[in-house]
Amino acid sequence: MWTADEIALLCYEHYGIRLPKKGKPEPNHEWTLLAAVVKIQSPADQDCDTPDKPAQVTKEVVSMGTGTKCIGQSKMRKSGDILNDSHAEVIARRSFQRYLLHQLQLAATLKEDSIFVPGTQKGLWKLRRDLFFVFFSSHTPCGDASIIPMLEFEDQPCCPVIRDWASSSSVEASSNLEAPGSERKCEDFDSPVTKKMRLEPMTAAREVTNGATHHQSFGKQESGPISPGINSCNLTVEGLAAVTRIAPGSAKVIDVYRTGAKCVPGEAGDSRKPGAAFHQVGLLRVKPGRGDRTCSMSCSDKMARWNVLGCQGALLMHFLEEPIYLSAVVIGKCPYSQEAMQRALTGRCQNVSALPKGFGVQELKILQSDLLFEQSRCAVQAKRADSPGRLVPCGAAISWSAVPEQPLDVTANGFPQGTTKKTIGSLQARSQISKVELFRSFQKLLSRIARDKWPDSLRVQKLDTYQDYKEAASSYQEAWSTLRKQAFGSWIRNPPDYHQFK
Numbered sequence: 001m002w003t004a005d006e007i008a009l010l011c012y013e014h015y016g017i018r019l020p021k022k023g024k025p026e027p028n029h030e031w032t033l034l035a036a037v038v039k040i041q042s043p044a045d046q047d048c049d050t051p052d053k054p055a056q057v058t059k060e061v062v063s064m065g066t067g068t069k070c071i072g073q074s075k076m077r078k079s080g081d082i083l084n085d086s087h088a089e090v091i092a093r094r095s096f097q098r099y100l101l102h103q104l105q106l107a108a109t110l111k112e113d114s115i116f117v118p119g120t121q122k123g124l125w126k127l128r129r130d131l132f133f134v135f136f137s138s139h140t141p142c143g144d145a146s147i148i149p150m151l152e153f154e155d156q157p158c159c160p161v162i163r164d165w166a167s168s169s170s171v172e173a174s175s176n177l178e179a180p181g182s183e184r185k186c187e188d189f190d191s192p193v194t195k196k197m198r199l200e201p202m203t204a205a206r207e208v209t210n211g212a213t214h215h216q217s218f219g220k221q222e223s224g225p226i227s228p229g230i231n232s233c234n235l236t237v238e239g240l241a242a243v244t245r246i247a248p249g250s251a252k253v254i255d256v257y258r259t260g261a262k263c264v265p266g267e268a269g270d271s272r273k274p275g276a277a278f279h280q281v282g283l284l285r286v287k288p289g290r291g292d293r294t295c296s297m298s299c300s301d302k303m304a305r306w307n308v309l310g311c312q313g314a315l316l317m318h319f320l321e322e323p324i325y326l327s328a329v330v331i332g333k334c335p336y337s338q339e340a341m342q343r344a345l346t347g348r349c350q351n352v353s354a355l356p357k358g359f360g361v362q363e364l365k366i367l368q369s370d371l372l373f374e375q376s377r378c379a380v381q382a383k384r385a386d387s388p389g390r391l392v393p394c395g396a397a398i399s400w401s402a403v404p405e406q407p408l409d410v411t412a413n414g415f416p417q418g419t420t421k422k423t424i425g426s427l428q429a430r431s432q433i434s435k436v437e438l439f440r441s442f443q444k445l446l447s448r449i450a451r452d453k454w455p456d457s458l459r460v461q462k463l464d465t466y467q468d469y470k471e472a473a474s475s476y477q478e479a480w481s482t483l484r485k486q487a488f489g490s491w492i493r494n495p496p497d498y499h500q501f502k
Contacts, residue, residue, distance in 0.1 A: 007059070028387050031381075034064070083414040095399045137330075144283065264491070305483065308362070323476075331367070397411050439501075465499065467499035
């Protein structure tokens with residue numbers, strides 16, 4: 001039906017054609033990360049899908065995000081008008097929520113075709129059965145999914161982690177996959193390995209046909225399942241490698257790709273031993289801050305949560321009969337481990353049970369493309385050769401949604417690009433995907449629906465603040481409470497007073 005390379009290529013082309021220059025990295029000096037949600041429409045006649053003649057599907061990018069940074073705790077605002085987390089995956093998901101709000105408005109006002117059809121309960125909608133969504137990211141999510149065993153025989157796409165990092169006195173400043181500041185950072189790139197890396201054209205890809213996944217590992221690495229009875233959350237990477245058939249010939253794990261995401265308070269910490277035992281895997285982590293700790297959970301943790309609660313969030317759950325789940329995640333060419341991805345996104349929640357009706361731990365397809373994002377750190381480093389000056393992450397984040405009004409949103413430091421101290425707090429200093437603006441879009445949707453057609457969850461009590469509306473989505477809150485109790489007990493939550501805006 002579709003391949004990982006087809007999804008990656010569609011996203012790269014969309015980035016190049018549909019997104020303007022504003023907010024993109026400065027050539028040869030900056031890099032960024034890309035994420036997107038792709039809508040897949042299956043053919044009406046599924047019987048035509050055969051091994052000899054795969055069914056053709058319609059693919060469309062419906063949201064996109066770029067970005068590498070997040071703000072520190074001290075910069076958070078109780079007015080909901082700043083983006084706390086501007087990592088590409090989070091920007092893409094918030095842009096997707098904006099798209100879903102628009103589609104609900106189309107469905108509720110019966111003006112145009114929508115992705116939603118009426119549900120069985122009053123005021124509720126559900127996704128059309130011929131549609132599903134695929135999430136794309138040009139790099140593995142920060143946090144647990146980026147703790148990847150490094151094998152001695154691998155021809156690394158980016159140069160290996162330097163083993164001396166773990167024992168260096170400046171380990172905080174140099175050992176992380178992400179920078180000690182608020183931006184994400186790939187590996188050290190001054191190695192000859194990087195300079196001679198080839199940016200390969202499209203090659204044979206993994207395919208998803210009739211629901212079956214055919215996977216070819218990155219870097220000729222074939223991975224098998226973790227042995228039964230082993231709880232990967234309690235293993236170091238060294239221990240994980242010992243019970244996993246990571247590569248043919250039992251290749252030795254010489255080190256591990258590191259994540260800058262820090263273990264949350266209450267979790268067992270990293271051992272920080274030299275080499276492959278540096279990290280403890282399976283833990284909840286927060287994104288790093290430059291001297292100012294953030295409250296933003298890692299993208300690995302957030303994506304694992306979406307796989308149980310859905311991508312729609314609490315507000316939209318008022319109008320939905322069931323959550324909006326991702327069917328697959330595709331990762332671009334980068335250091336990658338199938339085991340780490342599965343552990344981070346699905347494995348940690350696999351035993352969660354007793355969720356409310358409609359919620360469940362999804363069987364997420366996880367694939368990798370062989371196509372490299374041209375503005376990733378690896379690609380830019382390879383092209384710039386010995387250009388003077390440092391290669392730095394792009395300070396801007398781009399949000400794009402498939403909506404008719406102001407689809408594009410470019411931000412820096414959580415506010416629209418160009419915002420000054422004087423204008424902070426004004427309407428023009430709000431991102432279209434900030435909490436307060438998404439709440440405003442939700443209220444706009446409510447205003448266009450007759451009150452007697454509202455779902456029961458919105459009519460049983462008087463609701464006023466953003467927090468009120470979130471808490472009133474009872475099935476979502478019950479599912480979130482269950483997930484925290486059974487898997488994510490140390491999850492950092494913002495204090496309620498950050499959600500009291502109207």
